[in-house]
Amino acid sequence: MxxxxxxxxxxxxxxxxxxxxxxxxxxxxxxxxxxxxxxxxxxxxxxxxxxxxxxxxxxxxxxxxxxxxxxxxxxxxxxxxxxxxxxxxxxxxxxxxxxxxxxxxxxxxxxxxxxxxxxxxxxxxxxxxxxxxxxxxxxxxxxxxxxxxxxxxxxxxxxxxxxxxxxxxxxxxxxxxxxxxxxxxxxxxxxxxxxxxxxxxxxxxxxxxxxxxxxxxxxxxxxxxxxxxxxxxxxxxMPLQKIDRLQRDLAAANEKASRMDADNAELRGQLALILHSKRYRLASKFAGLYRRVLGGG
Ligand SMILES: C[S@@+](CC[C@H](N)C(=O)[O-])C[C@H]1O[C@@H](n2cnc3c(N)ncnc32)[C@H](O)[C@@H]1O
Known part of the structure; x- marks a missing residue:
């Protein structure tokens, strides 16, 4: 080349x-x-x-x-x-x-x-x-x-x-x-x-x-x-092909990391919604009551 x-x-x-x-x-x-x-x-x-x-x-x-x-x-x-x-x-x-x-x-x-x-x-x-x-x-x-x-x-x-x-x-x-x-x-x-x-x-x-x-x-x-x-x-x-391979590997790893960051952010958002939902707060209240009444852990 x-x-x-x-x-x-x-x-x-x-x-x-x-x-x-x-x-x-x-x-x-x-x-x-x-x-x-x-x-x-x-x-x-x-x-x-x-x-x-x-x-x-x-x-x-x-x-x-x-x-x-x-x-x-x-x-x-x-x-x-x-x-x-x-x-x-x-x-x-x-x-x-x-x-x-x-x-x-x-x-x-x-x-x-x-x-x-x-x-x-x-x-x-x-x-x-x-x-x-x-x-x-x-x-x-x-x-x-x-x-x-x-x-x-x-x-x-x-x-x-x-x-x-x-x-x-x-x-x-x-x-x-x-x-x-x-x-x-x-x-x-x-x-x-x-x-x-x-x-x-x-x-x-x-x-x-x-x-x-x-x-x-x-x-x-x-x-x-x-x-x-x-x-x-x-x-x-290094030979050009090797540099090219290294760069593509790094680009793929960067892309994977940013996809994982995006997934994490979405999961954190969903968790926050659940924690703030009425249903969750009610259910956790009942779970506390249940543990206190029945002496569960
Ligand atoms: C820094 S050197 C270029 C280095 C070159 N690009 C390289 O890859 O090594 C600047 C060049 O610009 C030319 N030059 C200076 N003034 C110029 C002008 N007014 N018009 C055209 N060429 C000019 C000089 O003769 C010289 O060859």
Whole structure:
């Protein structure tokens, strides 16, 4: 399996990505496929392709990976975040995936509108990891929102990285100025967003599918409620099938426990009704009388 092979060799590609985030993002895209959502993977800010390759592993044959970066125009990389290199990207990509599924676009994202992205087909997964200033982050989020298909997922990098405060500032600017994407989860170093219809669905999917990574539920994040998933490099040492089995076992155990909780609550309710019923109180009075008169125990 392509992704399995990539995960085992992910350290060979320079970049900024935890295997946990690669794993969760990949399986979110597989879930999109199961839902019938089709489209490209697009990333603004690819550096050497570390994240884009993980996403591209989930693409079907007719879908493409669109890599947008300044590449040779690093003089426009105003905050010095990474350094895209087209030849390293192409070489890395070709190690793991069919080279013709990669589309490379050299551009400053500030010069792009949605048509520049959708001309290659609408993305279903869009990673925002280019310039890390407030203005660029806000612009790229709007671009992502306007480009993705219904049910598209947007991943925003470095949202809580204290070296890159422009990202959080840009996200706040986007949210408070009409941004329509809703955040549903925080995974190591990335915030995941989708449209209002799909964000809760993906939230539920992640709770079911990644219980071993789940750490916090329903946390406030600029007017959305998100779940927080932690880094589990220990788990990712195992073969993917084993992780999958463990997660399904845990999800089944969690479901059984919540069913038992619900049954218990119902039984407690019924008991309370019985204890408060006239008939029960009368019957227990008679039982006391009976014991006193006949000297029963
Ligand atoms: C942090 S790196 C990306 C890391 C990459 N996503 C990974 O998986 O390792 C940021 C990238 O954004 C590019 N970049 C910076 N400003 C940009 C802009 N305004 N437009 C397009 N790309 C930009 C840089 O050249 C660099 O490759």
């Amino acid at each position: 392509r992704f399995d092979f990539y995960l085992k060799n992910i350290d060979a590609v320079e970049g900024w990505l935890t295997p946990t985030t690669a794993f969760i993002s990949y399986f979110l895209m597989i879930h999109q496929t199961e839902l019938g959502i089709r489209g490209n993977a697009c990333e603004i800010g690819v550096h050497h392709g570390k994240y884009l390759i993980a996403l591209a592993c989930a693409l079907a044959a007719e879908e493409s990976a669109l890599a947008v970066d300044l590449f040779e125009d690093q003089d426009q990389n105003i905050d010095g975040s990474g350094c895209g290199d087209r030849s390293i990207l192409t070489r890395n990509f070709g190690h793991f995936l069919p080279p013709d599924s990669l589309v490379v676009k050299k551009a400053n994202s500030l010069d792009l509108g949605p048509a520049d992205i959708t001309t290659y087909g609408m993305p279903r997964f869009f990673s925002v990891d280019g310039g890390h200033t407030e203005a660029v982050t806000c612009h790229d989020l709007r671009l992502a929102e306007q480009s993705v298909c219904p049910g598209g997922i947007v991943a925003l990098d470095d949202i809580l990285n204290y070296h890159w405060t422009g990202v959080l500032s840009g996200y706040a600017r986007y949210k408070y100025n009409g941004g329509g994407l809703k955040a549903f989860a925080l995974v190591p170093n990335k915030l995941l967003l989708s449209d209002a219809a799909f964000a809760p669905r993906y939230g539920t999917f992640m709770r079911d599918r990644f219980p071993l990574f789940a750490e916090k539920f329903g946390k406030e994040m600029l007017s959305d409620l998100i779940d927080v998933y932690g880094d589990r490099p220990d788990l990712l040492e």
